[in-house]
Amino acid sequence: MGVSLSCWPPAPEQERYLARCFAGDIADLDINFDLPRPELVTSLLSSCLHHSDGELVNARSTWQWTVSERLQGLLAIANASIGNTSTAIATCSNELCRGTVELELELASFASAPVIAKMDWLSPRGEKFFCRLPTGQDQRDWYKHIQHSVDESWFIARLLEATPDTQLPAELPVDWIDSLGASLADVDPLTALTLAIDCPFCAQALNVEVDLEWLLIDGLRSLQRRMIEQVHCLASHYHWSEKDIVALPQWRREKYLARLVEGL
Numbered sequence: 329m330g331v332s333l334s335c336w337p338p339a340p341e342q343e344r345y346l347a348r349c350f351a352g353d354i355a356d357l358d359i360n361f362d363l364p365r366p367e368l369v370t371s372l373l374s375s376c377l378h379h380s381d382g383e384l385v386n387a388r389s390t391w392q393w394t395v396s397e398r399l400q401g402l403l404a405i406a407n408a409s410i411g412n413t414s415t416a417i418a419t420c421s422n423e424l425c426r427g428t429v430e431l432e433l434e435l436a437s438f439a440s441a442p443v444i445a446k447m448d449w450l451s452p453r454g455e456k457f458f459c460r461l462p463t464g465q466d467q468r469d470w471y472k473h474i475q476h477s478v479d480e481s482w483f484i485a486r487l488l489e490a491t492p493d494t495q496l497p498a499e500l501p502v503d504w505i506d507s508l509g510a511s512l513a514d515v516d517p518l519t520a521l522t523l524a525i526d527c528p529f530c531a532q533a534l535n536v537e538v539d540l541e542w543l544l545i546d547g548l549r550s551l552q553r554r555m556i557e558q559v560h561c562l563a564s565h566y567h568w569s570e571k572d573i574v575a576l577p578q579w580r581r582e583k584y585l586a587r588l589v590e591g592l
């Protein structure tokens with residue numbers, strides 16, 4: 329049986345990623361959502377994402393993808409599995425309001441062409457350096473170092489490279505770190521996404537920080553939870569194997585479950 333793949337970004341002329349729907353395969357029960365985030369994202373990418381020739385992407389190569397590329401891959405999987413919309417929840421910062429604001433996000437609006445892997449960067453002193461964009465491997469190392477309470481400058485400093493005419497200072501000054509952080513956010517606005525909205529309750533202007541990666545992961549986690557729940561109910565009643573239940577199309581699983589509910 330062939331796997332049906334959806335392309336991402338949705339406009340066919342930009343075809344770049346092909347993703348299968350998560351939670352339709354027995355292998356999807358093996359994805360451990362308790363893994364550290366970089367490991368989890370790699371396991372999702374290497375399980376659901378295909379090259380344009382249909383070949384599955386290789387886990388090792390996704391560590392070298394930029395954080396931005398990895399997010400596009402995750403968007404592709406979420407779009408194929410959950411559909412084009414996702415809801416983020418924010419709380420209004422106005423002390424007197426504290427309203428809960430639901431933001432309907434259209435995933436297609438976050439589709440972007442690959443971000444460059446390296447950029448020129450001018451230090452506050454006007455010297456030119458190169459700055460790499462962080463990769464999955466950088467994130468993985470960062471997660472390991474967080475436990476040793478290393479500050480953000482450690483992460484940013486390793487992205488900077490000297491040019492033949494410049495030398496890196498032994499320790500990066502604070503204004504360099506701030507300026508580099510701002511340049512990285514300009515090149516890749518989705519990784520630390522901020523949306524400007526007006527609160528629907530008190531009309532106060534809000535800047536909502538959306539962790540898009542977490543939101544997509546959470547949507548996929550819910551699909552796995554539903555899958556486990558369905559296997560549990562059908563296996564308890566019909567004594568079918570996990571593999572056979574997962575092999576059923578979603579609509580058929582639902583028909584059997586509806587039949588069980590009717591029988592109660």
Ligand SMILES: [Zn+2]
Pocket residue numbers: 420421422425426427527528529530531532
């Ligand atoms: Zn408000």
